[in-house]
Amino acid sequence: MIKVYRKTSTIKAEQFDGSDEMREKYHIAIGSGWVAPYRINTLEGWVGVQINSWIATGVNGEHWTITDDVFKKSYAELPAIPKNVANYLTDCKRANTTIGTSLSGNIVLFSHARSHDMIHDILSWLCPSDNQDLFARAWLDGYVVEEEK
Known part of the structure; x- marks a missing residue:
């Protein structure tokens, strides 16, 4: 019987552009082949890599x-969330709260966000339902912190 699986770990990936910088970074060899002139050493040996x-x-x-x-088709970037929201997510997980409780807005109970401005920022970010989906994805898969504007 065939079972369905999902990937459970994150990876780091970079799109190959053929630049000298990337060839040096990944120790890519240049050959004379038309199909794959670039080759990279992997666990399976040297394999061709094409631009893009x-x-x-x-x-x-x-x-x-x-x-x-x-x-x-296989990968999506980790969600980017604001630093205050990332801290709140970490606080909630540390307090062993559920994701549902974390989304309910009981921020004062589970977070070190004690200033009114921080609590307002977190609640304002969580209010649109799209951001609740992002929060849930960040809770399950991990996240990156948004760069400050």
């Missing part, structure tokens, strides 16, 4: 290539 393919890096520093179409 993605070079993924695993938890042990190993690299592999992913074609652009497969990458776009």
Whole structure:
């Protein structure tokens, strides 16, 4: 019986552009082949990498290539959330609250956000339902903190 699986870890990936900088960074060799003139050393040996393919890096520093179409179907960027919201999410997890309780707006109970402005920022961000979806995705998959504007 076939079972359905999902990926459970995050990866770091960079789209290959053929630049000298990327060739040096990933130790990419240049060959004379028409199909894949660029080659990268992976756990499976040297494999071709084409411009616009993605070079993924695993938890042990190993690299592999992913074609652009497969990458776009398989991966999504981690959600970017504001620093105050990230701190709130961390506080809620530390307090062993559920995601439902975390989304309910009981910020004072679970967060170190004690100033009125911080609480207002968090509640204002959580109010649109799209942001609640982002918060849930960040809770489950991880997140990056938005750059300050």
